[in-house]
Amino acid sequence: MENNYRGIEKTTFLKRFFIPAGTALLGWLVLHFISGHLGWIENRLIYKAAMNVVHLVLFFYLLFNGFFVYRAMFMKGAGLAERVAGSYLTPVTYAIKEIIRVSEFFTIGESFFYCLLTYPVLGLFVWQAGLLAVSEMLCRKYYKKRNLYEGKAVTAAPLVILILSIITIYFLFLYDDGGTAFYIYMEIYKMLFK
Amino acid sequence: MKNMTRRELLSMTGKLALGSAVAGIVPQSLLAKEQQPNIIFILTDDQRWDHLGCMGHPFLKTPGMDRLAREGVHFTNAFCTTSLCSPSRASFLTGQYAHNHGVKDNLSAWDDEKNRTFFDNLKEAGYRNAFIGKWHMPGKMPKIKSLDRFITFDASGGQGYYYNCPLIIDGVRTERPGKYITTDLTDYAIEFIKEKSPKPFCLYLSHKAVHSPWRPPKDLDGIYKNEDLSFLPKETFSFISLLSGKAIEGAPPFKTTERNYLRYCESLTAFDRELVRLLDELDRLGITQNTAVVLASDNGYSWGEHMDVGKREASEVNLRIPFLVRYPKGIVNPGRRSEGMALNIDLAPTLLDLAGAAPKKDSDGISLKPVLLNRKEKVRESFLYEYFKDYPYNVPEQFGVRTESHIYMTYWGRRKDAIFDVNKDPGYKNNLIDTPQGKSMLPEMKRLLAQHLGGAGHGK
Numbered sequence: 001m002e003n004n005y006r007g008i009e010k011t012t013f014l015k016r017f018f019i020p021a022g023t024a025l026l027g028w029l030v031l032h033f034i035s036g037h038l039g040w041i042e043n044r045l046i047y048k049a050a051m052n053v054v055h056l057v058l059f060f061y062l063l064f065n066g067f068f069v070y071r072a073m074f075m076k077g078a079g080l081a082e083r084v085a086g087s088y089l090t091p092v093t094y095a096i097k098e099i100i101r102v103s104e105f106f107t108i109g110e111s112f113f114y115c116l117l118t119y120p121v122l123g124l125f126v127w128q129a130g131l132l133a134v135s136e137m138l139c140r141k142y143y144k145k146r147n148l149y150e151g152k153a154v155t156a157a158p159l160v161i162l163i164l165s166i167i168t169i170y171f172l173f174l175y176d177d178g179g180t181a182f183y184i185y186m187e188i189y190k191m192l193f194k
Numbered sequence: 195m196k197n198m199t200r201r202e203l204l205s206m207t208g209k210l211a212l213g214s215a216v217a218g219i220v221p222q223s224l225l226a227k228e229q230q231p232n233i234i235f236i237l238t239d240d241q242r243w244d245h246l247g248c249m250g251h252p253f254l255k256t257p258g259m260d261r262l263a264r265e266g267v268h269f270t271n272a273f274c275t276t277s278l279c280s281p282s283r284a285s286f287l288t289g290q291y292a293h294n295h296g297v298k299d300n301l302s303a304w305d306d307e308k309n310r311t312f313f314d315n316l317k318e319a320g321y322r323n324a325f326i327g328k329w330h331m332p333g334k335m336p337k338i339k340s341l342d343r344f345i346t347f348d349a350s351g352g353q354g355y356y357y358n359c360p361l362i363i364d365g366v367r368t369e370r371p372g373k374y375i376t377t378d379l380t381d382y383a384i385e386f387i388k389e390k391s392p393k394p395f396c397l398y399l400s401h402k403a404v405h406s407p408w409r410p411p412k413d414l415d416g417i418y419k420n421e422d423l424s425f426l427p428k429e430t431f432s433f434i435s436l437l438s439g440k441a442i443e444g445a446p447p448f449k450t451t452e453r454n455y456l457r458y459c460e461s462l463t464a465f466d467r468e469l470v471r472l473l474d475e476l477d478r479l480g481i482t483q484n485t486a487v488v489l490a491s492d493n494g495y496s497w498g499e500h501m502d503v504g505k506r507e508a509s510e511v512n513l514r515i516p517f518l519v520r521y522p523k524g525i526v527n528p529g530r531r532s533e534g535m536a537l538n539i540d541l542a543p544t545l546l547d548l549a550g551a552a553p554k555k556d557s558d559g560i561s562l563k564p565v566l567l568n569r570k571e572k573v574r575e576s577f578l579y580e581y582f583k584d585y586p587y588n589v590p591e592q593f594g595v596r597t598e599s600h601i602y603m604t605y606w607g608r609r610k611d612a613i614f615d616v617n618k619d620p621g622y623k624n625n626l627i628d629t630p631q632g633k634s635m636l637p638e639m640k641r642l643l644a645q646h647l648g649g650a651g652h653g654k
Contacts, residue, residue, distance in 0.1 A: 102586075104607050106585065185586075194301070
């Protein structure tokens with residue numbers, strides 16, 4: 001696919017994958033570290049403000065960093081598989097961190113199954129898929145506008161992924177306030193573990 | 195002393211013999227009927243022990259609960275034995291720890307065959323019984339034969355809704371459009387106590403309030419919006435729901451801790467207003483003196499303590515519950531506070547004791563009647579705390595024993611066992627188990643835990 005884009009040079013693996021994805025991961029790790037080390041702030045107002053800001057930034061960082069990682073990798077000539085893998089690096093690391101964390105009190109099987117819970121992991125993964133589809137189409141549009149890409153900006157594959165992502169997000173979070181999704185999740189849990 | 199004639203002696207002997215015979219043949223319940231009180235047990239949901247006006251809350255107004263405290267005994271060291279809705283509810287009904295009644299979490303079902311409630315004993319003692327409100331225990335709707343009235347709901351997995359919550363009235367599903375649930379349930383409660391009957395009544399009024407998603411009635415919506423919340427714990431912040439493992443059930447983290455807290459207080463005020471209405475009705479009916487009113491909550495709740503909004507993790511604010519008893523005819527020296535440890539499992543034995551009904555032989559709880567009569571200050575030295583895994587909530591299965599000064603906790607999984615000083619460290623943060631003090635306490639704490647569990651623990 002990248003051959004269709006004039007002006008995009010395929011750079012080294014370090015530049016096209018490791019730097020964008022690694023930087024995003026590092027950013028998350030730093031934010032995560034900071035979020036857990038603000039207890040030293042004595043002033044109540046400053047502490048509260050800092051906790052609010054850091055946790056909001058962390059939340060939106062997790063939600064949106066894949067969009068920018070995908071775009072950066074796209075422009076460095078990374079292939080589709082690399083772009084997807086690089087964009088999911090931070091969410092997957094986050095999922096691994098969650099599995100390790102909950103394994104403190106759940107069995108190994110339950111800890112992995114925890115990732116299928118709507119919030120935080122499954123929802124993040126589904127959201128990310130839709131976001132990458134949007135990022136793909138916007139990148140194409142960007143190059144098309146500059147006459148560097150001759151194909152269509154909007155094609156079936158990313159469009160279907162985006163629509164499926166929106167439907168799933170609606171079902172997971174908005175339909176019945178997430179109650180039905182949670183009910184199904186728990187029914188599967190009971191079948192597997194009870 | 196006056197000398198008795200032979201005739202008088204014979205007559206008195208005969209009366210004594212007849213009395214003894216009657217006492218042996220006639221059920222105690224009939225003999226005691228004169229003294230049998232009406233009983234009202236009111237259960238709130240997730241109400242903190244310190245969220246009453248009379249506990250010095252900065253802005254919460256609770257004239258109803260304050261009246262109960264003023265006219266009764268306020269158990270200021272009351273606890274649930276499992277800080278979770280369903281197990282605690284079953285403990286109130288059965289007088290048993292969760293490992294005995296079997297409702298261990300929000301997934302394990304209530305067993306009609308196995309579990310007897312205090313309603314059964316009250317029925318045998320001549321009571322007419324009603325359960326009105328939140329049942330919320332897993333499994334099918336229960337069939338409790340000793341209930342004359344059973345009004346509940348199963349919407350939203352048994353949690354119900356604050357508005358328009360359909361009720362199941364004696365088995366018949368009934369829509370309740372436009373009704374606010376706290377008011378609706380109180381209406382049914384008042385209807386029940388107004389029924390004319392020669393029998394005493396027992397009403398179990400179990401509210402949805404003040405469980406999430408806190409919704410006050412329209413006229414109370416926003417009444418506390420300008421209140422200063424700087425008294426909330428230092429570690430509180432607006433987006434606690436963004437912490438790992440805090441937001442479950444797909445709750446989008448858009449509502450701040452402060453907003454939720456104010457809605458909680460407003461919903462509690464709405465509950466108290468209905469309590470006032472119920473107490474006024476007792477006055478109007480002239481039955482206040484002979485009615486025992488007990489108010490408690492199923493568990494406590496954290497509002498920012500140890501960066502939590504919830505109830506599952508063991509800490510003082512989650513274990514402690516409000517517990518008030520008003521019974522003008524049966525309380526000596528009302529208006530006092532009792533510092534002795536009272537538990538949710540004490541409700542059943544206490545009510546049966548007050549009613550003069552046969553005790554529940556399988557009860558783990560202890561009657562608080564001696565405390566009400568001011569004959570004892572406390573009925574126990576320690577109790578068992580247990581929490582069974584409630585997947586996917588991020589809290590380990592745990593068993594502990596709490597004394598008046600410390601709690602010893604053991605956990606399933608990797609978390610280290612712990613001893614906390616409950617008075618100096620109510621958030622359970624400073625583990626003493628490796629300190630000289632902790633080491634010296636450990637053997638006795640282990641012994642107490644084993645004694646309470648009786649082999650029912652997780653074997654750690």
